[in-house]
Amino acid sequence: KAGVTQTPRYLIKTRGQQVTLSCSPISGHRSVSWYQQTPGQGLQFLFEYFSETQRNKGNFPGRFSGRQFSNSRSEMNVSTLELGDSALYLCASSPEDSRPGELFFGEGSRLTVL
Amino acid sequence: QQQVKQSPQSLIVQKGGISIINCAYENTAFDYFPWYQQFPGKGPALLIAIRPDVSEKKEGRFTISFNKSAKQFSLHIMDSQPGDSATYFCAASITGGGNKLTFGTGTQLKVEL
Numbered sequence: 001k002a003g004v005t006q007t008p009r010y011l012i013k014t015r016g017q018q019v020t021l022s023c024s025p026i027s028g029h030r031s032v033s034w035y036q037q038t039p040g041q042g043l044q045f046l047f048e049y050f051s052e053t054q055r056n057k058g059n060f061p062g063r064f065s066g067r068q069f070s071n072s073r074s075e076m077n078v079s080t081l082e083l084g085d086s087a088l089y090l091c092a093s094s095p096e097d098s099r100p101g102e103l104f105f106g107e108g109s110r111l112t113v114l
Numbered sequence: 115q116q117q118v119k120q121s122p123q124s125l126i127v128q129k130g131g132i133s134i135i136n137c138a139y140e141n142t143a144f145d146y147f148p149w150y151q152q153f154p155g156k157g158p159a160l161l162i163a164i165r166p167d168v169s170e171k172k173e174g175r176f177t178i179s180f181n182k183s184a185k186q187f188s189l190h191i192m193d194s195q196p197g198d199s200a201t202y203f204c205a206a207s208i209t210g211g212g213n214k215l216t217f218g219t220g221t222q223l224k225v226e227l
Contacts (some may be wrong), residue, residue: 004157033213041216043158043203056214090157094213101148101207101215107158 001026004106006091012112018079020107025072025093031055033103034066037088046089049074061113078111086113117141122219126224133191135221137204140185144206144220148215149178152201158214161202162189193224 005024010104013019025032033056034046045058049068066076072093078085088110119138137147146165150158160181163185164171164178164179171178192196204218 022124031213033215035215040217043205043215048212048214055168055212058214069227092157093212099163100209100211100213101146101205102160102163103158103213103215105150105159107155107157112212 004091004093004104006089006106006109008109009107010110010112011099012114013081014114015081015083018077019079019081019111020075020077021089021111023074023091023093025074027093029093029095029104030072031094031096032072033092033094034074034076034112035090035092035105036060037090038086039106043090045074047114050052052107081112081113086111099111117144117149118204118218119201120204120221122221123219123224125192125224127191127223129194129196129225129227131194131225132138133189133194133198133223133225135202135204135223136186136188137188137218138184138186139216141205141206141216142185142207143208144216145209146207147178147180147187148205148207149176150203150217152203152220158203191223194223196225199224 033048048056068074088108092105148163152158172193175192205215
């Protein structure tokens with residue numbers, strides 16, 4: 001089975017721009033979660049989608065948004081980028097019958113904001 | 115408010131030794147505690163997990179010890195190997211809370227020959 005696929009793997013943006021990151025979950029997984037990883041703050045939960053509905057949301061400003069499509073693929077968008085948004089953005093998927101918190105992570109999309 | 119505190123931040127262990135990483139949590143609603151392992155350039159991968167009704171869980175060389183009254187849990191890596199060199203994260207979640215994980219700050223483990 002293919003793992004979680006995230007695109008693009010690396011990208012550079014400038015302040016004020018917006019960015020869209022994509023995630024393809026493991027086949028059959030309907031839950032997709034997004035996390036931000038930075039050296040200072042560690043791993044922080046952004047949001048989770050299940051069957052195209054946002055099931056959970058972390059404490060991030062409204063500039064961070066996401067969505068999930070009928071095929072379980074997900075995208076996250078960050079608008080009006082700030083320097084502090086530079087981070088590794090990790091997507092994780094989970095099967096429906098898993099224990100909560102049993103996540104399969106992708107390798108991430110590394111965003112640099114200049 | 116940081117809800118899961120992890121220590122130490124970094125750890126150097128000799129090959130064959132025991133690596134011990136500790137975590138403490140504040141929210142008593144947490145009821146599932148996974149540990150993740152992350153290699154450079156890779157996403158975290160689930161290593162082992164425990165529920166608070168169990169005081170210890172062992173999988174191969176990896177053992178979680180859990181102290182519910184102290185709200186603490188720890189990861190022990192027995193017979194540590196250079197291939198274990200990675201960053202380890204403890205985490206906590208709440209049943210019914212979906213897949214929202216609260217992570218510790220991570221421990222960078224280096225196993226030397």
